[in-house]
Amino acid sequence: MLAVKTVRQKHQVSPELLRLLDDFRRMVNVCIAVGIEENVSSLKALSLRSYHRLSRNMLGYYRLGAISTATGILRNHRKANKKNPRTKLPYARKLMLTTCYGFKIKDGFLRFPVKPRQYVYVKLNGHTLKVISRFEVRSITLTPASLSMNYSKETTEIEPEGYVGIDRNLDNVTVASTDGTVKTFDLSKATGIKSTYRFVKSRFRRNDSRTRARVFSKYGEKQRNRVQPILHNVSKRIVEVAKTGRYGIVMERLTGMRRLYQKGNGQSRDYRARLNSWSYGELQRQIEYKAKWEGVRIVYVSARNTSKRCSICGYKTLESTHRRLWCPHCGAILDRDENAARNLAAGGLRFSPNGPPGEAMVEEREPKKATLILKVDGGKLSR
Numbered sequence: 041m042l043a044v045k046t047v048r049q050k051h052q053v054s055p056e057l058l059r060l061l062d063d064f065r066r067m068v069n070v071c072i073a074v075g076i077e078e079n080v081s082s083l084k085a086l087s088l089r090s091y092h093r094l095s096r097n098m099l100g101y102y103r104l105g106a107i108s109t110a111t112g113i114l115r116n117h118r119k120a121n122k123k124n125p126r127t128k129l130p131y132a133r134k135l136m137l138t139t140c141y142g143f144k145i146k147d148g149f150l151r152f153p154v155k156p157r158q159y160v161y162v163k164l165n166g167h168t169l170k171v172i173s174r175f176e177v178r179s180i181t182l183t184p185a186s187l188s189m190n191y192s193k194e195t196t197e198i199e200p201e202g203y204v205g206i207d208r209n210l211d212n213v214t215v216a217s218t219d220g221t222v223k224t225f226d227l228s229k230a231t232g233i234k235s236t237y238r239f240v241k242s243r244f245r246r247n248d249s250r251t252r253a254r255v256f257s258k259y260g261e262k263q264r265n266r267v268q269p270i271l272h273n274v275s276k277r278i279v280e281v282a283k284t285g286r287y288g289i290v291m292e293r294l295t296g297m298r299r300l301y302q303k304g305n306g307q308s309r310d311y312r313a314r315l316n317s318w319s320y321g322e323l324q325r326q327i328e329y330k331a332k333w334e335g336v337r338i339v340y341v342s343a344r345n346t347s348k349r350c351s352i353c354g355y356k357t358l359e360s361t362h363r364r365l366w367c368p369h370c371g372a373i374l375d376r377d378e379n380a381a382r383n384l385a386a387g388g389l390r391f392s393p394n395g396p397p398g399e400a401m402v403e404e405r406e407p408k409k410a411t412l413i414l415k416v417d418g419g420k421l422s423r
């Protein structure tokens with residue numbers, strides 16, 4: 041199994057690089073236009089139809105990179121369009137270039153061509169050099185402000201000896217293992233930052249939509265910059281717990297999750313906003329790639345009934361006071377969060393060859409991202 045990680049650093053953009061980024065964006069937009077016009081979105085079809093329309097002055101692998109980036113954007117657009125047919129036509133705004141070819145790392149510098157035999161150099165910092173020294177760099181992504189390098193390694197999945205279930209709550213995640221240990225990771229700082237920004241946004245009174253969009257996107261960025269390190273810390277610790285205990289990780293499948301927290305289900309508006317804004321998807325993404333890197337198995341299960349079912353006997357529990365549940369069948373009084381996490385962990389056992397027989401479940405995994413680096417990275421452009 042190929043596991044992929046990214047290291048990012050800042051750099052000073054040169055005029056040559058800026059021109060290359062601009063040319064690259066233009067190519068991406070040509071490809072997007074071709075894709076829309078001819079109604080194709082597969083990499084192969086788009087290559088056949090757009091490659092010859094791209095400037096011959098550009099290096100071949102940048103042309104391919106642009107097609108690949110456009111493929112990602114078109115694919116996202118197609119998905120969004122299915123949900124909402126009035127989705128705006130896609131267009132790459134950000135200056136961003138991703139390539140798997142042409143670059144070279146030598147003497148502490150990253151070298152890549154802007155034209156045949158004409159190179160730009162970016163000085164790599166100590167951290168980047170240390171990180172990539174042991175791995176193979178598969179692709180690089182350049183923006184005017186930063187350089188990201190994707191590196192990979194072959195991992196083998198460790199056969200788990202138990203599972204930990206991860207349950208998300210308002211201000212924490214609870215991690216419970218199949219052998220009974222429970223750990224809670226506090227995330228109130230992250231949710232606090234989020235609700236502060238939500239409050240600020242709700243008080244924003246300028247009605248000019250362009251100003252609003254600009255100001256909000258700046259808020260969003262600031263918020264991400266503050267929340268991201270908190271999530272990274274928690275995801276790292278969770279994966280460590282799993283690795284040292286030889287556990288697999290069981291998480292709830294998020295599809296349709298948001299629907300649970302929609303209007304009219306009896307939850308207050310603030311509660312819904314807080315639970316929805318909670319970056320659980322981002323935490324899952326981090327846990328998943330970090331787990332893959334360490335060879336820790338990830339299993340997704342449906343979250344249905346995990347919160348209500350008694351984790352001891354499986355009977356439907358009743359609400360008790362102080363976020364506790366009471367099981368009328370076995371008499372247990374359970375902590376709500378722990379109970380849900382335990383149920384999730386137990387869900388993992390059903391995938392073991394000698395686990396208890398349960399209802400048939402299909403193991404779900406995210407599509408393999410490693411083989412699609414370009415496409416995945418490309419998708420970011422469309423926002």
Ligand SMILES: [Zn+2]
Binds near residue numbers: 352355369370
């Ligand atoms: Zn019970």
